Amino acid sequence: MRATPWPRVTKSGRLQVALGEFELIRRYFARPVVSRQDVSLGIGDDCALLLVPAGYELAASIDTLVAGVHFAPGVRPRDLGYKVLAVNLSDLAAMGAEPAWATLALTLPGADEEWLAEFAAGLFQLAERHGVQLVGGDTTRGPLSVTVQIHGFVPAGQALRRSGARAGDRVYVSGELGAAALALRRRQAAADDCAAAIIARLDRPQPRILEGRALRGIATAAIDVSDGLAADLGHILEASGLGATIHLEDLPMCQAVAAQVATDGDWSLPLGGGEDYELCFTVPPDREAELLETWRRFDCGCRCIGICEDMPGLRYALGADGLYVTAEPGYQHFADPA
Numbered sequence: 001m002r003a004t005p006w007p008r009v010t011k012s013g014r015l016q017v018a019l020g021e022f023e024l025i026r027r028y029f030a031r032p033v034v035s036r037q038d039v040s041l042g043i044g045d046d047c048a049l050l051l052v053p054a055g056y057e058l059a060a061s062i063d064t065l066v067a068g069v070h071f072a073p074g075v076r077p078r079d080l081g082y083k084v085l086a087v088n089l090s091d092l093a094a095m096g097a098e099p100a101w102a103t104l105a106l107t108l109p110g111a112d113e114e115w116l117a118e119f120a121a122g123l124f125q126l127a128e129r130h131g132v133q134l135v136g137g138d139t140t141r142g143p144l145s146v147t148v149q150i151h152g153f154v155p156a157g158q159a160l161r162r163s164g165a166r167a168g169d170r171v172y173v174s175g176e177l178g179a180a181a182l183a184l185r186r187r188q189a190a191a192d193d194c195a196a197a198i199i200a201r202l203d204r205p206q207p208r209i210l211e212g213r214a215l216r217g218i219a220t221a222a223i224d225v226s227d228g229l230a231a232d233l234g235h236i237l238e239a240s241g242l243g244a245t246i247h248l249e250d251l252p253m254c255q256a257v258a259a260q261v262a263t264d265g266d267w268s269l270p271l272g273g274g275e276d277y278e279l280c281f282t283v284p285p286d287r288e289a290e291l292l293e294t295w296r297r298f299d300c301g302c303r304c305i306g307i308c309e310d311m312p313g314l315r316y317a318l319g320a321d322g323l324y325v326t327a328e329p330g331y332q333h334f335a336d337p338a
């Protein structure tokens, strides 16, 4: 689409050769990092042409990251490129789908080549790891915002939906909860004592693609934890018409998060902290042995944290003391401020 030409000065004030939209796409995004057999036509025409294998459903999901909302304007572009794809892959993981193709909509205040090279490096690093081909996109000028749409496959009828949980199913989570929120909290406080491992949980989440795939046929429902466990498990419960009791002592947390919970005396990091991109899923009791056997090949853990019940609502049990009461609604873009 026609629009004003790109500026000739980078954010750092460096003068550079004018980089047009098409040259920008060619230089940074039309790269054969991954070439899939099921792509008849990739970047360069009005549409990409893609082949969905017979017997599979196409799983499609889109996520936008906006400067000042989802990331600080000074974020490292390599981290941003990685993360915008990671959050999309996490949605495929939560459906038990295998990733295939991505499209990228970029809105940039200017054509800063250093920024673009770094952004593309982060994006393609993860794309290569998961065999995802970038097949198209859109490039526009405006306030910084990045959108990826991801496409994947799942054998017809086998996707993990939010609505399949039943009373008596065990609630599980992969990995650990709360570290990304702890990293964000420390970063916002400009604390310099945040360990690299904690920062990595925020900047480099690992989409649980293999794990999600393995859950097909075992889990009755699944979701990825992007807005916090309470909010995201809440979606499964609502879609399934159930409630649940969660045992707080069983929440998987790294040492730093557990220490913070002990200091604060509140559980909002593991319950309300977003951006962990772990999987939360439900498993009938008679499939638990199979789950644990299957999970042995993965390097993240999985832990039973509670049970689905007919009574609606989310309840928290803490030791012998009984119920711990909290409201952890998770992050909502259009919710009224308290």
Ligand code: ADP
Residues within 6 Å of the ligand: 001, 025, 029, 030, 042, 043, 044, 045, 046, 047, 048, 104, 105, 106, 134, 135, 136, 137, 138, 139
């Ligand atoms: P049109 O004007 O027909 O929408 P564009 O000029 O926007 O086409 O894009 C030209 C080609 O480059 C298309 O194949 C489009 O999918 C691709 N493209 C544009 N921006 C990007 C991007 N940021 N990443 C990957 N492909 C892109």
Ligand code: MG
Residues within 6 Å of the ligand: 001, 137, 138, 139
């Ligand atoms: Mg276009």
